[in-house]
Amino acid sequence: MKKKYLINRYGSLASWVYHIDKPIGKSFGDVEYYLERLKGCKGTILEPACGNGRILIPLLERGLDVEGFDASIEMLRYCDIECEKRGLKGKFRKEMFNTFTYSKSFGAIIIPAGSFQLITDVNEAIDVLKRFKLALKEKGRLILDLSTIASLSEPPMQARQWRIPDGILTLTEDREEINYIEQTVLSQLRYEHWDANKGLVKNEIDLFYLRYWGVKEFELALKSAGFVNISISSNYEYLKAPTNETHTLTFEAS
Ligand SMILES: C[S@@+](CC[C@H](N)C(=O)[O-])C[C@H]1O[C@@H](n2cnc3c(N)ncnc32)[C@H](O)[C@@H]1O
Known part of the structure; x- marks a missing residue:
């Protein structure tokens, strides 16, 4: 579910x-x-x-x-x-x-x-x-x-990162499902905030669900x-x- x-x-x-x-x-x-x-x-x-x-x-x-x-x-x-x-x-x-x-x-x-x-x-x-x-x-x-609709079969994006003062933000995508009948793609997006001194300070998972x-x-x-x-x-x-x-x-x- x-x-x-x-x-x-x-x-x-x-x-x-x-x-x-x-x-x-x-x-x-x-x-x-x-x-x-x-x-x-x-x-x-x-x-x-x-x-x-x-x-x-x-x-x-x-x-x-x-x-x-x-x-x-x-x-x-x-x-x-x-x-x-x-x-x-x-x-x-x-x-x-x-x-x-x-x-x-x-x-x-x-x-x-x-x-x-x-x-x-x-x-x-x-x-x-x-x-x-x-x-x-x-x-x-x-x-x-x-x-x-071409994007329906595109591979997940590569891991990305952004510099912020004292750290980085990262984003990784895991593909959960491509549904060719419903024309939908479900991905799990994992965001992380890494601080240069404290390490991982926060993470967040969003399910990203799109229809083409x-x-x-x-x-x-x-x-x-x-x-x-x-x-x-x-x-x-x-x-x-x-x-x-x-x-x-x-x-x-x-
Ligand atoms: C790709 S961003 C687009 C932001 C902006 N329109 C732009 O062009 O940069 C998609 C936006 O849709 C909003 N959103 C997602 N589901 C929504 C919903 N059911 N009703 C209203 N807004 C929604 C998100 O919070 C997000 O801000």
């Missing part, structure tokens, strides 16, 4: 590593892409799973009206600190994909970094898409990224949730058709 309380939780070491490895503004082509696509967006933008604010903060800095939510208090704490450093008034709260509610509706909802793939149950994913639709204004747009979608399959999921005007872009080139070389798909729908 999967330990639900450990799944995709982005605890304190995971959040620390994320913030060092993917600091505010670090771009995979996505920061520029979302900035461009959101130009002239009418209404507030919502970023579910905004994390440490890697994308949310650059959007705020360009004067866009963005709010976010995330399931991890630790990730949101980084977002808070980084907003404060920049004198920005960030609006974000702790919410989950499947239960979030807002009293207002949004001009756009964005989900970069493949975070939508953290929802591993297809029916739940479609319910979340419906929830996004309900949260959008009439002409509002949903823009989200998915890694292609086929291109047509996701288009159908969007349609079944009531979305129209669906476009697909490849590797952050707007409307570039996906090929076998595509690593990131961006879906846009209204």
Whole structure:
């Protein structure tokens, strides 16, 4: 049985590593892409799973009206600190994909970094898409990224480490399961904080569970949730058709 309380939780070491490895503004082509696509967006933008604010903060800095939510208090704490450093008034709260509610509706909802793939149950994913639709204004747009299904059979990542004052943070991945029927990959991520004088001071295990979608399959999921005007872009080139070389798909729908 999967330990639900450990799944995709982005605890304190995971959040620390994320913030060092993917600091505010670090771009995979996505920061520029979302900035461009959101130009002239009418209404507030919502970023579910905004994390440490890697994308949310650059959007705020360009004067866009963005709010976010995330399931991890630790990730949101980084977002808070980084907003404060920049004198920005960030609006974000702790919410989950499947239960979030807002009293207002949004001009756009964005989900970069493949975070939508953290929802591993297809029916739940479609319910979340419906929830996004309900949260959008009439002409509002949903823009989200998915890694292609090619990643389903990629090997686990090699052990990594990051230097911090007086020590290192390490991350190792053990693959627990690839399920080709459910299109899911379950890994055990082990984070450790080693202090130069005290040795191992903390460790943390997170189960990382992702679902990979086929291109047509996701288009159908969007349609079944009531979305129209669906476009697909490849590797952050707007409307570039996906090929076998595509690593990131961006879906846009209204
Ligand atoms: C890959 S990070 C993305 C952070 C940020 N959007 C970015 O682009 O750098 C994924 C985020 O999803 C959040 N998350 C995981 N499960 C979630 C859920 N069920 N509801 C909301 N957020 C969730 C995690 O806490 C984490 O901050």
